[in-house]
Amino acid sequence: MAKGITTRASDYSKWYLDVIDAADLAEHSAVRGCMVIKPNGYALWENIQSQLDAMFKETGHQNAYFPLFIPESFMKKEAEHVEGFAPECAVVTHGGGKELEEKLYVRPTSETIIWSTYKKWIQSYRDLPILINQWANVVRWEMRTRLFLRTLEFLWQEGHTAHATRQEAVAETKLMIDVYRRFAEEYLAAPVFVGVKTAAERFAGALDTYCIEAMMQDKKALQAGTSHFLGQNFAKAFDVTFQDENGALEHVWATSWGVSTRLIGALIMTHSDDNGLVIPPRLAPIKVVLVPIWKDESQRAMMVEATDRLTKGWKGRIAFKVDDREQYRPGFKFNEWEKRGVPLRVELGPKDLESNQVILVRRDTGEKIAAPQEGLLEKIEQLLEEIQSALYQRARVFRDANTFEEDDFQAFQKLIEEPGGFFWVHWCGQAACEATFQETSKATIRLIPIDGSKEQKAAALFAASRRPLEYWWQNLISRIALILQPCGVRRIL
Amino acid sequence: MAKGITTRASDYSKWYLDVIDAADLAEHSAVRGCMVIKPNGYALWENIQSQLDAMFKETGHQNAYFPLFIPESFMKKEAEHVEGFAPECAVVTHGGGKELEEKLYVRPTSETIIWSTYKKWIQSYRDLPILINQWANVVRWEMRTRLFLRTLEFLWQEGHTAHATRQEAVAETKLMIDVYRRFAEEYLAAPVFVGVKTAAERFAGALDTYCIEAMMQDKKALQAGTSHFLGQNFAKAFDVTFQDENGALEHVWATSWGVSTRLIGALIMTHSDDNGLVIPPRLAPIKVVLVPIWKDESQRAMMVEATDRLTKGWKGRIAFKVDDREQYRPGFKFNEWEKRGVPLRVELGPKDLESNQVILVRRDTGEKIAAPQEGLLEKIEQLLEEIQSALYQRARVFRDANTFEEDDFQAFQKLIEEPGGFFWVHWCGQAACEATFQETSKATIRLIPIDGSKEQKAAALFAASRRPLEYWWQNLISRIALILQPCGVRRIL
Numbered sequence: 001m002a003k004g005i006t007t008r009a010s011d012y013s014k015w016y017l018d019v020i021d022a023a024d025l026a027e028h029s030a031v032r033g034c035m036v037i038k039p040n041g042y043a044l045w046e047n048i049q050s051q052l053d054a055m056f057k058e059t060g061h062q063n064a065y066f067p068l069f070i071p072e073s074f075m076k077k078e079a080e081h082v083e084g085f086a087p088e089c090a091v092v093t094h095g096g097g098k099e100l101e102e103k104l105y106v107r108p109t110s111e112t113i114i115w116s117t118y119k120k121w122i123q124s125y126r127d128l129p130i131l132i133n134q135w136a137n138v139v140r141w142e143m144r145t146r147l148f149l150r151t152l153e154f155l156w157q158e159g160h161t162a163h164a165t166r167q168e169a170v171a172e173t174k175l176m177i178d179v180y181r182r183f184a185e186e187y188l189a190a191p192v193f194v195g196v197k198t199a200a201e202r203f204a205g206a207l208d209t210y211c212i213e214a215m216m217q218d219k220k221a222l223q224a225g226t227s228h229f230l231g232q233n234f235a236k237a238f239d240v241t242f243q244d245e246n247g248a249l250e251h252v253w254a255t256s257w258g259v260s261t262r263l264i265g266a267l268i269m270t271h272s273d274d275n276g277l278v279i280p281p282r283l284a285p286i287k288v289v290l291v292p293i294w295k296d297e298s299q300r301a302m303m304v305e306a307t308d309r310l311t312k313g314w315k316g317r318i319a320f321k322v323d324d325r326e327q328y329r330p331g332f333k334f335n336e337w338e339k340r341g342v343p344l345r346v347e348l349g350p351k352d353l354e355s356n357q358v359i360l361v362r363r364d365t366g367e368k369i370a371a372p373q374e375g376l377l378e379k380i381e382q383l384l385e386e387i388q389s390a391l392y393q394r395a396r397v398f399r400d401a402n403t404f405e406e407d408d409f410q411a412f413q414k415l416i417e418e419p420g421g422f423f424w425v426h427w428c429g430q431a432a433c434e435a436t437f438q439e440t441s442k443a444t445i446r447l448i449p450i451d452g453s454k455e456q457k458a459a460a461l462f463a464a465s466r467r468p469l470e471y472w473w474q475n476l477i478s479r480i481a482l483i484l485q486p487c488g489v490r491r492i493l
Numbered sequence: 494m495a496k497g498i499t500t501r502a503s504d505y506s507k508w509y510l511d512v513i514d515a516a517d518l519a520e521h522s523a524v525r526g527c528m529v530i531k532p533n534g535y536a537l538w539e540n541i542q543s544q545l546d547a548m549f550k551e552t553g554h555q556n557a558y559f560p561l562f563i564p565e566s567f568m569k570k571e572a573e574h575v576e577g578f579a580p581e582c583a584v585v586t587h588g589g590g591k592e593l594e595e596k597l598y599v600r601p602t603s604e605t606i607i608w609s610t611y612k613k614w615i616q617s618y619r620d621l622p623i624l625i626n627q628w629a630n631v632v633r634w635e636m637r638t639r640l641f642l643r644t645l646e647f648l649w650q651e652g653h654t655a656h657a658t659r660q661e662a663v664a665e666t667k668l669m670i671d672v673y674r675r676f677a678e679e680y681l682a683a684p685v686f687v688g689v690k691t692a693a694e695r696f697a698g699a700l701d702t703y704c705i706e707a708m709m710q711d712k713k714a715l716q717a718g719t720s721h722f723l724g725q726n727f728a729k730a731f732d733v734t735f736q737d738e739n740g741a742l743e744h745v746w747a748t749s750w751g752v753s754t755r756l757i758g759a760l761i762m763t764h765s766d767d768n769g770l771v772i773p774p775r776l777a778p779i780k781v782v783l784v785p786i787w788k789d790e791s792q793r794a795m796m797v798e799a800t801d802r803l804t805k806g807w808k809g810r811i812a813f814k815v816d817d818r819e820q821y822r823p824g825f826k827f828n829e830w831e832k833r834g835v836p837l838r839v840e841l842g843p844k845d846l847e848s849n850q851v852i853l854v855r856r857d858t859g860e861k862i863a864a865p866q867e868g869l870l871e872k873i874e875q876l877l878e879e880i881q882s883a884l885y886q887r888a889r890v891f892r893d894a895n896t897f898e899e900d901d902f903q904a905f906q907k908l909i910e911e912p913g914g915f916f917w918v919h920w921c922g923q924a925a926c927e928a929t930f931q932e933t934s935k936a937t938i939r940l941i942p943i944d945g946s947k948e949q950k951a952a953a954l955f956a957a958s959r960r961p962l963e964y965w966w967q968n969l970i971s972r973i974a975l976i977l978q979p980c981g982v983r984r985i986l
Contacts, residue, residue: 030567030609031563031564031597031606034562042556042558043556062535064530064534065529065538065648067527068527068646069646087589092583092585092599095583096634096636106585113522113523117529141588141589155558
């Protein structure tokens with residue numbers, strides 16, 4: 001156990017906060033529930049942003065910016081939306097020293113302000129689709145907050161698209177949940193299940209909420225991203241219509257999708273260990289740290305010079321850091337960079353210099369590898385890809401080892417308590433069953449799979465629902481199943 | 494005159510709004526005073542951001558993020574600061590459905606929340622300097638708003654640094670105003686004067702405000718960026734002390750500096766013309782647009798294919814767009830890209846194809862240049878640099894032709910009305926003179942130069958002031974002079 005970091009086994013919640021503290025990522029601010037994202041944490045967010053932003057642009061999206069404030073009357077236009085969000089809003093009542101005629105809500109999400117704007121932009125099918133994303137801060141008045149996972153203010157991106165047909169909007173919703181899946185798997189190195197939420201867990205105002213769910217090291221689920229098919233709800237609320245190719249007036253179809261600084265929480269809880277943070281190389285602000293080792297002043301100059309020689313030409317090719325601070329001993333430095341999650345450490349001592357080698361130390365496994373100085377950058381790049389892949393594999397093995405299929409409800413009730421994990425189980429699809437069950441247990445339905453990877457089973461019962469037709473079809477060809485968190489579940493089939 | 498764009502000569506203010514509209518950059522939102530930054534406008538901001546961000550990082554700064562909300566008690570800790578900002582704040586009084594015990598101000602700037610945080614981070618000289626920047630939205634309750642130039646909510650960056658000595662903090666303040674100057678001149682292609690503000694125009698809570706001032710095409714000044722030397726004001730207000738190398742307890746020295754989406758307003762008003770937006774190539778989201786020209790369907794396929802062949806290998810090397818839309822005629826397309834400010838247009842018709850050439854059209858001058866297809870990308874890159882440089886030169890010539898030195902107050906009073914422009918004149922340095930004069934005229938003191946480029950003159954009078962010593966010294970070696978906006982000024986020497 002590293003100094004100052006509680007072990008996962010002894011107190012998982014405290015371990016999480018200790019890792020954040022040890023890696024100097026964030027802290028609570030003087031404003032209740034709001035966090036300060038410190039430079040190390042923000043550098044992670046910048047890397048997440050820049051990768052996602054590239055993926056959004058590759059899929060045809062553009063960025064824009066809409067106001068922070070939403071007039072109260074806008075919030076009230078979509079009935080489910082206001083019911084879901086208004087109670088958790090921060091409300092501005094005074095501006096410029098005067099009481100406002102209409103209250104302004106600090107945006108908890110931007111559907112209403114954006115659809116009131118789209119009304120002006122959309123007249124004809126030629127104006128569609130609109131494919132816009134916004135990077136912004138949002139505020140939701142959470143009572144129990146947790147750094148990165150749930151804070152009163154957080155940073156996120158929210159995509160808001162407008163389409164001429166249901167089919168196109170559904171395709172967009174699925175495209176974006178797949179972008180999130182790819183990002184989670186290829187960059188966060190976090191395996192995820194993809195599916196749709198139950199009606200009870202849907203975004204307020206959506207017809208369908210697609211999600212990606214990841215398993216943390218405590219075997220609990222974390223919702224890492226959502227993509228909402230909003231149907232024509234917001235178009236109807238804000239009266240946004242367009243003339244189709246035949247001259248008929250139609251309401252526009254909508255989607256919205258978002259991920260937030262919560263992804264940093266997912267990153268921490270998927271990979272980190274009792275020695276501190278572990279960052280997947282593709283998202284690491286510093287990918288490799290070089291620590292020259294010396295015993296006296298004359299050696300110091302020689303070793304620093306050797307390290308400078310070694311890293312000549314690296315600038316612009318790899319994000320590296322040379323730690324040649326005089327006042328700290330190597331052991332202190334090793335520990336510091338380990339806590340901060342730098343994927344790879346290069347040690348260079350006088351003996352290594354003599355034999356033209358360095359020692360490479362992997363953050364994920366602790367493995368030490370002697371490597372020749374020649375071709376070092378290529379060796380490092382190769383190792384970083386290996387680490388990226390190993391982190392994903394480790395997380396995948398862990399998740400799969402803790403994901404079960406269970407047909408028997410009695411057995412499931414015991415298993416969800418011990419050993420816990422994710423469970424694929426049957427569910428009738430009725431909201432009443434879900435509600436009753438959640439009251440008598442601690443399990444939550446995480447998703448209904450849509451990828452057809454589970455065998456088909458016919459369902460005995462279906463609930464009345466506003467779900468679109470293709471949803472039923474999916475439900476029938478996929479197994480009628482759910483992932484549940486360790487806490488119980490209802491089996492009705 | 495382009496369709497829909499008022500000329501500068503007939504109505505400069507309307508021309509400005511017409512250009513924004515024609516280039517589809519932004520619009521007013523349903524929330525009073527807040528703007529929607531549309532994709533074309535936001536793409537400009539992204540380019541501004543990414544260049545500035547690189548310059549901040551090169552000068553040793555890191556990004557972080559601090560809360561949107563500031564408790565009322567924090568605002569009140571620095572007397573001048575609260576007096577300057579509190580009246581123009583948006584105030585949150587309710588959250589999560591309840592009235593708050595303490596009001597929260599939506600940040601108009603973040604000195605107070607940041608210095609309350611720095612207090613926790615700084616104990617010893619080893620913790621200094623802190624060099625942090627934040628990209629964020631801020632709110633100031635402006636009554637008269639104007640797209641990009643003055644809006645209730647705007648996007649900006651704010652740097653907040655902490656130092657062990659006055660000298661180091663002053664050096665940082667100057668370093669950052671010089672970063673802004675470089676950005677303005679090398680990227681915005683806008684020549685600027687650098688100087689300090691008078692006490693009356695200083696940032697609330699600063700000892701000195703350094704600024705860059707640019708001349709717009711109506712000969713008026715636009716403050717494009719400011720860098721504040723805050724002395725120990727905020728450290729004292731929030732009791733932020735550190736132990737120096739000798740063990741003595743000292744208050745920390747501070748700076749803050751920022752630029753905002755107003756830079757887009759500066760860009761528009763410096764370069765655009767009666768045909769619409771003109772974007773300096775280095776900041777252009779689309780640097781070159783290619784328009785294949787055809788007469789019938791068979792030609793169309795041939796010309797589109799030729800254009801594709803021509804641009805093969807360009808992706809990733811230059812931001813270009815091929816406009817092969819079927820439904821519009823070439824003239825319509827030329828006009829559209831002209832309005833949007835794309836620096837260079839490439840026309841390719843059947844005859845050009847035969848003679849292996851293209852026609853290049855410069856946005857800044859309208860000049861048409863026949864160029865061989867071979868080596869086209871290199872030719873374009875060279876022309877873009879020429880345009881960048883020509884835009885700067887044109888703006889520089891315009892500014893210099895409209896900047897005067899005037900020793901005689903009577904003469905100046907006439908000249909500032911007609912022809913107007915910037916005037917270097919004498920000022921005693923007394924706040925009372927500045928105030929009296931501003932009441933009886935429309936002139937404002939834009940800055941006192943610090944670069945020593947003006948000849949030395951002794952000043953007859955100095956005002957009592959909290960300014961640091963080196964300020965007086967600069968004042969003595971530089972000419973005691975000011976830039977004034979067309980509206981009058983006081984000469985006391």
